[in-house]
Amino acid sequence: MAATSPAPTRAAAALTLAPHRRVHHVHMPSGRPCPCRSSAAPRRRTPRCRAKPTVKGVVDDDEDASRESEPERKEGEEDMTAMGTLPGWLRLDTVGMDILSIAAPAVLALAADPIAALVDTAFVGHIGPTELAAVGVSISVFNLVSKLFNVPLLNVTTSFVAEQQAVDDSYRGTGENNKFSEERKFLPAVTTSLALASGIGLMETLALIFGSGTLMDVIGIPVDSPVRIPAEQFLTFRAYGAPPIIVALAAQGAFRGLMDTKTPLYAIGVGNLVNAILDAIFVFPLGLGVRGAALATVTSEYVIACILLWKLNSKVVIFSGKIIGGGMIRYLKSGGLLIGRTIAVLLTMTLSTSLAAREGPVPMAGHQLCLQVWLTISLLNDALALAGQALLATEYTKRNYKQARMVLYRVLQIGGATGTALAIILFFGFGSFSSLFTDDPAVLGIAKSGVWFVAISQPINAAAFVVDGLYYGVSDFAYAAYSMFFAGAISSAFLLVAAPEFGLGGVWAGLILFMSLRAVAGLWRLGSKGGPWNSILSDTDLSDKL
Structure with missing residues (x-):
């Protein structure tokens, strides 16, 4: 389209990729006049100017969907209804298939964590009931500490990466920028998310290692309990897995924002397989017991994080000094709101269990x-x-x-x-x-x-x-x-x-x-x-x- 345009326009200038590869949100001036429309002519609905460059996937301000006319809206809805393959209100059109194609691998990836926990439980359960109870207590404490920060970061990363991915696609969709289509993308949200994940992971590790005794007191495990020592041992070893867990979750959020849920499934599957193999080696043959189960789990978590970072680095630039460019303040504000939300959920569920x-x-x-x-x-x-x-x-x-x-x-x-x-x-x-x-x-x-x-x-x-x-x-x-x-x-x-x-x-x-x-x-x-x-x-x- 740009090649056939008689002259550059404000719309094209606004969407031209800068020499550097930094991603910014697209700001399109509202009420832009079409080059072929006379400024003195009265405003009336005319056919779209053929000389006006357009960007696929981006809605112009003067064609804002919030102001769609009723005939246009009905026509669009009839087109999408015609795509349906099922009778009634549920139709598996293109949008429905997109949803299912993203959700199906995600279900398997989400189910992989509970399966891995069952594998650990099966191995530890053969050691003895005391060790099994200790592992159960330690996992509950670890999940309580990590979930408070990990889940908010995951959700915020998914949204911010999807937003910047959409803007980046708009730049690359223009004719003069197609040469960048095969290059790695620079999405500041990815760098910011990984930086936050690294910092939070290190803080969680220190809190779990030096505060394991206090956490056991909080949940009511007395010092003279036979569960206390193996529980602290498992929690201390497990704490070293906090950084790779949250870094892997940040990477998963980036992949989700890129609408790729198959890569996380592959990485988690490999990691869980490593966990099962190492459990079989560490727990009984090497006689490490509960510590062996924790070591196997931590090793598998580093494997998952490394695979995800390796795959993500092939798609986007993950190491950059433009951390603030990713909207650090926006991350902290949004993440703070979701941390409060997570606390509300945890308190309600904990009260019901109590x-x-x-x-x-x-x-x-x-x-x-x-x-x-x-x-x-x-x-x-x-x-x-x-x-x-x-x-x-x-x-x-x-x-x-x-x-x-x-x-x-x-x-x-x-x-x-x-x-x-x-x-x-x-x-x-x-x-x-x-x-x-x-x-x-x-x-x-x-x-x-x-x-x-x-x-x-x-x-x-x-x-x-x-x-x-x-x-x-x-x-x-x-x-x-x-x-x-x-x-x-x-x-x-x-x-x-x-x-x-x-x-x-x-x-x-x-x-x-x-x-x-x-x-x-x-x-x-x-x-x-x-x-x-x-x-x-x-x-x-x-x-x-x-």
Whole structure:
């Protein structure tokens, strides 16, 4: 297009790649006159000027999707409807297939971590019950410390990388810049994320090594307990794996922003295989016991981090002095909001577990079985959420609001269908499924009585998790945090009242209320078209689309 243009225009100048490869957001002047349009002529709708260079995938300001005319919108929606291959409201068009192609590898990658934990548990369990309990306590402490910072960084990185990827694609889409299409990209968000991850990982290591005794006191493991020494040993060795874990998560966030979920799956699969092999060598043949299990896990985490960094470096520049250029302040602000949000989730879930434990060992065992199934199934919804997040961030940054709406509708529709299918499967199959974990009739009786909690909550969980991904896709972090504070406070108050009165039924009802409030808050945000949703959902009715 640029080759046939009679003269350079302001639009072309604004999108010309600078001599250096630094990525900036695209600022397109609003109300640009077309070169072939007379400035004295009255404003009227005319055919698009053929001499005006355009950038594929970027919506011009004067054609802002928030101001689309009704005929244009209906025409676009009819085109996308015609692509559907399934009857009814769920159609696997191009957008739906994009969501599934990102979500499917992500599900396997998310499931790899619980599988690796099961492998460690299997090896340590053959050492003895004391060692098994020690490993369980240490893993809980490690996850509590690391999750507080790791998950927010992962989500923020995914959104920021997707945004800068969309801007970079806009530059490279112009004719004169196609020579850069095969070169590595420079996305400042990647450098900033990895720098933050390295610093946070080192702080987590120091905190876990020097604070292991204090952390054991906090969770109630006395000094004279037989679990105390092996638990501290495992936690101390495990602490050396904090830096590679968070660096790997930052790299995964970058790959997700690039909409590549297959590379993380490959890296995690190789790392878990290394972990299983080293467990078999360290735990018994070398006689390292609990320390051997920790050493095997840490080694596998370094393997995963190295593979991800190696693959990421082939796509983008990962080492650069332009850390501040990646928006360090924006990272810290957004990350701080999500850290607060994570604390609200952890406090609510911890309170529910504490109240369930007061019911006794058998009810607690049944509750734990239900809860683990409940959390494991949520991995499917997490995968849908990250697919929606990456796609929505890309289209929102390009200002392709029509396509962003389609991503929004499809991910909600697929999430609803997935949640309903899981509810039906678990309602009829949970009894047989729970027998795989225990043969104690009392525990099975408690677990089977919670089938309504596990099954009925699945559509609600799907909506809540998917909405989380949509928040992050448009960087609506403030509302995501404040709405979680509200949902956590209301649900915690309900738990404190209902659990003593109704036992496990009150605990399960409180957790369903917690997820329901999250889903309602998210759908209300979309329906009210507040914040960034005003641009995407302008002049549309969400309920009609769903």
